Each structure stands twice: as C-alpha cells, then as structure tokens.
Amino acid sequence: MDAAVASLGALAVAILVSCTIRLHVGFLAIALAWVVGVYVAGMSPREVMSGFPTSLFLTLAGVTLLFSQAQANGTLERIARNAVVLCRGNVGVMPMMFFALSFVIASIGPGNIATVALIAPMGMAVAGQVGVPAFLMAIMVGNGANAGSLSPIAPTGVIVNGVMADIGLGGFETLTYLNNMMAHVVIAFTAYFLFGGWRLLRRYHAGAVEVPSGTGDDSGEDQAGDGFNRSQLITLAVIGTLVTSVVFFDVHVGLGAFGGAVLLSLLRAGDELEAVKIMPWRVIMMVCGVTVLISVLQVTGGLDLFTRLLAGMSTPETVTGIIAFSTGFVSIYSSTSGVVLPAFLPTVPGLSEQLGGVAPLAIASSMNVGGHLVDVSPLSTLGALCMAAAPAKEDSRALFNKLMAWGFSMTVVGGLTCYLLFTVIGVGIR
Numbered sequence: 001m002d003a004a005v006a007s008l009g010a011l012a013v014a015i016l017v018s019c020t021i022r023l024h025v026g027f028l029a030i031a032l033a034w035v036v037g038v039y040v041a042g043m044s045p046r047e048v049m050s051g052f053p054t055s056l057f058l059t060l061a062g063v064t065l066l067f068s069q070a071q072a073n074g075t076l077e078r079i080a081r082n083a084v085v086l087c088r089g090n091v092g093v094m095p096m097m098f099f100a101l102s103f104v105i106a107s108i109g110p111g112n113i114a115t116v117a118l119i120a121p122m123g124m125a126v127a128g129q130v131g132v133p134a135f136l137m138a139i140m141v142g143n144g145a146n147a148g149s150l151s152p153i154a155p156t157g158v159i160v161n162g163v164m165a166d167i168g169l170g171g172f173e174t175l176t177y178l179n180n181m182m183a184h185v186v187i188a189f190t191a192y193f194l195f196g197g198w199r200l201l202r203r204y205h206a207g208a209v210e211v212p213s214g215t216g217d218d219s220g221e222d223q224a225g226d227g228f229n230r231s232q233l234i235t236l237a238v239i240g241t242l243v244t245s246v247v248f249f250d251v252h253v254g255l256g257a258f259g260g261a262v263l264l265s266l267l268r269a270g271d272e273l274e275a276v277k278i279m280p281w282r283v284i285m286m287v288c289g290v291t292v293l294i295s296v297l298q299v300t301g302g303l304d305l306f307t308r309l310l311a312g313m314s315t316p317e318t319v320t321g322i323i324a325f326s327t328g329f330v331s332i333y334s335s336t337s338g339v340v341l342p343a344f345l346p347t348v349p350g351l352s353e354q355l356g357g358v359a360p361l362a363i364a365s366s367m368n369v370g371g372h373l374v375d376v377s378p379l380s381t382l383g384a385l386c387m388a389a390a391p392a393k394e395d396s397r398a399l400f401n402k403l404m405a406w407g408f409s410m411t412v413v414g415g416l417t418c419y420l421l422f423t424v425i426g427v428g429i430r
Helices: 003-020 024-041 046-049 054-072 073-087 093-107 111-130 134-147 155-166 172-195 232-247 253-266 273-278 281-300 302-311 317-333 335-354 360-373 381-388 396-425
Strands: none
Touching: 003 024, 003 073, 003 281, 003 302, 003 396, 024 046, 024 281, 046 281, 046 317, 046 360, 054 073, 054 111, 054 232, 054 253, 054 273, 054 281, 073 111, 073 232, 093 111, 093 134, 093 172, 111 134, 111 155, 111 232, 111 253, 111 381, 134 381, 155 172, 155 335, 172 360, 172 396, 232 253, 253 273, 281 302, 281 381, 281 396, 317 335, 317 360, 317 396, 335 360, 360 396, 381 396
C-alpha cells in the first residue's frame, strides 16, 4: 500500500474513533503511527518517536502545572470572582471581555499561542464558575488571540510578513493584520450569538464564587471577602511576572511557567503534589499522540497528497475559497505558523500566474485567514490549551468532539468567508 494513502487513512481512522468510541485517541494515534511508519513507510522506530512534540508537551505541562497550583490555592476562583465584579455581574459580557483581552495581549507581542496559554486557564475558570459553556469560552479566547496573531510584532506576523516580502508582497503588514482581525471578529461574534451568548446577556451572577473544598492554603486567613490571601497574592505576582516576561522579554511561556511553579513551591504558596494530581494528563497525551501521527503524514507525503488533490480543483473564481479550505484543513492537525503558512505562501506567485487574473494578495490573505480560523480545533495548540484549562467538571470528551466539529466546520466557513471577502467584495485587495 502507498505510504501516503496509508498515513492519510490512519488519520481518518483516528479522527473517526475519537468521535465515536471511548478510546484514547492519543494512544491510538501513536499505535497507528508505529504501524504505518515502520511497516508501511519503512521508517525506523526512532524516526517515528522523533515526531513526539517535545516543545508542545513542555509548554502544556508547564502552563498547566502553574495554573493547577493557582487552582489548588484558590487563586483562579478569586480571579473569577473579581471578573464577575468587573463585568458588573453580567454573564454575557464575560466571554466578550476575554475575547478583547486575548486580542490585545496577542497583538502587543507574544502572539496567539502564548496568549491562549496565559488567558485560557483564567477564562475557562470563570466559565466554570458562572455557567458560561466551556465550548463558547474556548471559541472566544481562541479567536480573540488569533485576531491579533498577525500583528507585525507578533511571532506569526513576523513569519508571514517575512515570507510575503520574499515573494514580492512586502509592505502589506497592516492590511494583513486587519484582514485577519476582521474575519475573526465576525466569526467569533457570530458564534457568540449563534450558541446562545445573547441569552447570557440577560443573566447576572451575584459575584460570590465559592472556593472548592480542599483548595487554598491552610494559613487560616479570611477567605470570605473579595481580597486575596498571601498565597494568592504571590501567585498573582508570579503570573503577572510571567505575562510581563513573555510580552516584553521574549521568555518562553512553557519554560517560564515551570520556573514560576517552582518558585510558588519554594515560597510555600503552591502545592506541586496536589497540582500534578489535577493536571489534565489525558488531554496532554491526547494532543501529543495525534501530533506523532501527523509527523508520519508529513514524512510519507500524506499531507501533500491531500493538498494536491484540492489544488487541482481550483479556478480563478474559486481559488480563494479552495485555498482557504485547503490551508484550514491542514491547519486542523498541523502548525499554522510553523508548517502550513511557510509551505503554502511561497506558492502564491505560481498560483496567481497559472490561474491568471487573481490578485496574489487575495490568495495570500485567504491562506492566512483560512489557516487561522480552524485553530480552536483540539488538534491545534490553541484548542489543546483551552481543553487543558477546562474546568474539572467538564466532560473532556464532549468538549473535544465539539471543538473538533468546530474546527472542521471552519474549513467550510473559512472558504466561504474568503471567497466573499477577497473574490466577490475584494476587501483590502483592490
């Protein structure tokens, strides 16, 4: 059997199983990667294992360890209480607040992944406390961060603008940023109202958020007020320092989070043993396992096979929609900034020349928007971070399936959106 076809089929099996059978999709994906990689593609076991996403694993583990300590000592619950006060208790305003917060932070430097790693634990904690669906909060946080991801000073913006400059599309940094932002604002707030956000606007929370039994430190300090105790103040200081370090000093968010977690333990402001127990290991291994299978697809040409099939279907009238769909589909299970856009954007001049009459910027914008709209999928880093931060009472499998459906639906929505914006209307192109 052809290795590319086998690897693509293995991915289809993993996705189908994740939606239908109570089997850990991460472990299944590793097993499929082994079988296809070693016995079909002729890879060595070491080559298959090299696909394990060490960087993603450390980022997820570090951030979830730090915020699990913040959960264990009651800091996240206290932040939730103050978030309620900030929004005057209006439950419907809270997802919008986190969208705006994610957008601003992503735009000023750290980019979408670091922003979601920092904001998702807080946003999901608030969602659990006040009754906002975790699925809706994940969409708002993820799309808010992605709305700011192509800022000229954000990592993905730097990558995209560099590649575009190399292919003769330099000087469009602001337009690229605004096109992407506009698409994410429209999609996020459409989802907000479609999934019942308008109903939440009529609900108010009293602001008395209970700290779960067994959380918080044992110092005997008053927990009844809106103030923070010693452990919680130290935790806030550590989180604030991490945010500042990521934004202004280019500190790696995952490694910085490990440092912050160790500091909390040394200062006796956090219990790492309790934090390790409540870390979402199932979710972490789910995402990392699937990534191992994706690496086999990349080696065997499974991704290239799929994109070639779609590229052959393009016409001058449909290329923006088809390309947005293509990049979106690949981005569901691959890195948008690290793999998809660096691979797809260099093809823009050739596609424009072969199809004739299509503005290169229209194709490039479709790739940028289409690739990012799907990134709240649980197979992408943003969706994985939101899943890892979901409240303990949340059904992780149900949330995984909802985010998976959202990611796949965004391939179609992204294609239609880019067709309307960049072909029919010509927004920011002509």
